[in-house]
Amino acid sequence: MSGPLDRFARPCFEGSSGNDERRERKSDFENSEDQRRTRIGSLKKKAINASTKFKHSLKRKSSRRKSDVRVSSVSIEDVRDAEELQAVDAFRQTLILDELLPEKHDDYHMMLRLKLLELMRKVEQHASAVLTDKKYFQGSFENLEAIRSAGVKCPLLCKEFIIEAWQIYYARTKGTSIPSAIPTTTSVPNRPAGLVAAQMLQQSQPQPAFIQSVEESQVQVQHQPHLLQQQLQHQHSFTNQQQQQQQMLDHQQLTKQSEKKTMASENDTPRSGSTTTVTATNGGEAPPLPKHKIALITGITGQDGSYLTEFLLNKGYEVHGLIRRSSNFNTQRINHIYIDPHNAHKARMKLHYADLTDASSLRRWLDTILPDEVYNLAAQSHVAVSFEIPDYTADVVATGAVRLLEAVRSHISATGRSHIRYYQAGSSEMFGSTPPPQSESTPFHPRSPYAASKCAAHWYTVNYREAYGLYACNGILFNHESPRRGENFVTRKITRAVGRIKIGLQSKLFLGNLQASRDWGFAGDYVEAMWMMLQQEKPDDYVVATEESHTVEEFLEVAFGYVGLNWKDHVVIDKRYFRPAEVDNLKGDSSKARKVLGWKPRVGFEQLVKMMVDEDVELAKREKVLVDAGYMDAQQQP
Numbered sequence: 001m002s003g004p005l006d007r008f009a010r011p012c013f014e015g016s017s018g019n020d021e022r023r024e025r026k027s028d029f030e031n032s033e034d035q036r037r038t039r040i041g042s043l044k045k046k047a048i049n050a051s052t053k054f055k056h057s058l059k060r061k062s063s064r065r066k067s068d069v070r071v072s073s074v075s076i077e078d079v080r081d082a083e084e085l086q087a088v089d090a091f092r093q094t095l096i097l098d099e100l101l102p103e104k105h106d107d108y109h110m111m112l113r114l115k116l117l118e119l120m121r122k123v124e125q126h127a128s129a130v131l132t133d134k135k136y137f138q139g140s141f142e143n144l145e146a147i148r149s150a151g152v153k154c155p156l157l158c159k160e161f162i163i164e165a166w167q168i169y170y171a172r173t174k175g176t177s178i179p180s181a182i183p184t185t186t187s188v189p190n191r192p193a194g195l196v197a198a199q200m201l202q203q204s205q206p207q208p209a210f211i212q213s214v215e216e217s218q219v220q221v222q223h224q225p226h227l228l229q230q231q232l233q234h235q236h237s238f239t240n241q242q243q244q245q246q247q248m249l250d251h252q253q254l255t256k257q258s259e260k261k262t263m264a265s266e267n268d269t270p271r272s273g274s275t276t277t278v279t280a281t282n283g284g285e286a287p288p289l290p291k292h293k294i295a296l297i298t299g300i301t302g303q304d305g306s307y308l309t310e311f312l313l314n315k316g317y318e319v320h321g322l323i324r325r326s327s328n329f330n331t332q333r334i335n336h337i338y339i340d341p342h343n344a345h346k347a348r349m350k351l352h353y354a355d356l357t358d359a360s361s362l363r364r365w366l367d368t369i370l371p372d373e374v375y376n377l378a379a380q381s382h383v384a385v386s387f388e389i390p391d392y393t394a395d396v397v398a399t400g401a402v403r404l405l406e407a408v409r410s411h412i413s414a415t416g417r418s419h420i421r422y423y424q425a426g427s428s429e430m431f432g433s434t435p436p437p438q439s440e441s442t443p444f445h446p447r448s449p450y451a452a453s454k455c456a457a458h459w460y461t462v463n464y465r466e467a468y469g470l471y472a473c474n475g476i477l478f479n480h481e482s483p484r485r486g487e488n489f490v491t492r493k494i495t496r497a498v499g500r501i502k503i504g505l506q507s508k509l510f511l512g513n514l515q516a517s518r519d520w521g522f523a524g525d526y527v528e529a530m531w532m533m534l535q536q537e538k539p540d541d542y543v544v545a546t547e548e549s550h551t552v553e554e555f556l557e558v559a560f561g562y563v564g565l566n567w568k569d570h571v572v573i574d575k576r577y578f579r580p581a582e583v584d585n586l587k588g589d590s591s592k593a594r595k596v597l598g599w600k601p602r603v604g605f606e607q608l609v610k611m612m613v614d615e616d617v618e619l620a621k622r623e624k625v626l627v628d629a630g631y632m633d634a635q636q637q638p
């Protein structure tokens, strides 16, 4: 089905339906919204003024401190900041009087931190901790809420893994006095905790028996800046973060076990590839790396890259990912498995800058990493966008594949490492207008620059296999989705909107052709098939699909219906999302993969849609917390 060409009249970013809607809704809310912004703006200004005055006052005073030990209080304009400023000021005076404050540490933020630590210690003597972490401590935020609303007045500490700012606000809405105790991946922001801690010191009640005493807990704050950088862009729900933490812990444990195992059997199991030694940064010699397999993945930061990395790490692989430089970090999907490379003997995933458009970088990393398996997943993978940037799409998707194949070929010829195996990510888009069911023998008829480029990559791979005897496979993957799917693909665009509509952050969703039909599977299942292809005796090409096809409209029915909404009340057809040439119907025949590889999908269509909706409802709840706390605009998506 072809769409009108006037979509090129102005650029239109998918996933930005909130923005379209914002334009529409602005007039309704203009006045109240503008007033609210002005109010918040003026409060912020006041707070900044008060802080600046306080800081200047400290500086002025510090130059006089030897002769005039008593420091006068600051003038405070903002009522909201008064308690904090006074508390910090008084605390500073005490330190100066006790001669405990070296001049170089005499600044406001240092004071605030010290004050917070002091408050935390006091709080721990009088407060009770409520376990809210579900997975490890079988707690819940509902417990916290129930305890507070049952009239318990003592300060309550929310015992939780603190990863992102929204959790602090969320904990407060549930009645906590201060988030506490298990911030494994980020430090607790000073300001909210400081204010809350000050308030709670005024309250003290005996501790109910059913709440765990805080003395039993260990407070450990580790600061990992690489995770903090991603705070607001994080794509996964709270539940998912807990799963990720479990995976990380599992991975660390697995790594330890596999290290022990491989070290023990090092002599009798020679590694198929190279050995690399790493020098530890703690002064000692790191143990030689175990003889495990090494994988190199292009496109590691994408949906498939992140699932494949988890899968391979769980199989004991060392995984190297090639990433493109960009001005913003885009590693959200793999942050949970990232271990600082300075922990050389623990870090089993490593990232390197390279680009499929830069042949020299590909060859250099092959020579350095010496991988056993290479997975080429990188692409400009958006079909509609490929009509806008066809040249770039061809460069990355088609020529990028031949650059990498050629790098592998020349690396083998230079090193003799002929056991190396190559996986090429193909796409059902290559079948285009050929009617379903589509199998390995179905002729390609691509309908977009993206699909034509994928066809070229497919044939380059076949050619390197036939011409040079390279172990190279094409995985012809039908659509595969997950909560990590990019927000401009139709499935995630829908489930994001369902979450936000359900929570009241959005009311409309702008879409294109609802009659297109796709064979949608779960990305987590599909990465297993990639790996299986490279474990066979001989290289070959395989279709990977669920063998069920559903229209976009059916996806809408399930997604909206699952949360009790009717999609027809919210979806608006926007011709800008139609494509110049559409692929109407894709439905795979994956019998070869099922028979030869023993692969089959585990997650069905409805389960997939519900999984994505569940995650996105949670994500929307987090956004709502930030919106309610004035931390984010209602229409803005982090």
Ligand SMILES: C[C@H]1O[C@H](OP(=O)(O)OP(=O)(O)OC[C@H]2O[C@@H](n3cnc4c(=O)[nH]c(N)nc43)[C@H](O)[C@@H]2O)[C@@H](O)[C@@H](O)C1=O
Binding pocket: 014, 381, 382, 383, 384, 426, 427, 428, 429, 477, 478, 479, 480, 488, 489, 490, 491, 493, 510, 511, 512, 513, 514, 516, 517, 518, 552, 577, 578, 579, 582, 583
């Ligand atoms: C296998 C293949 O899978 C993906 O390509 P795709 O099938 O084009 O995925 P999509 O989610 O962008 O579109 C699916 C269908 O949904 C229709 N549709 C309607 N309304 C909107 C809409 O508003 N946005 C989008 N994106 N699509 C819409 C659209 O016209 C199309 O018919 C990529 O992973 C690709 O890399 C790949 O290899």
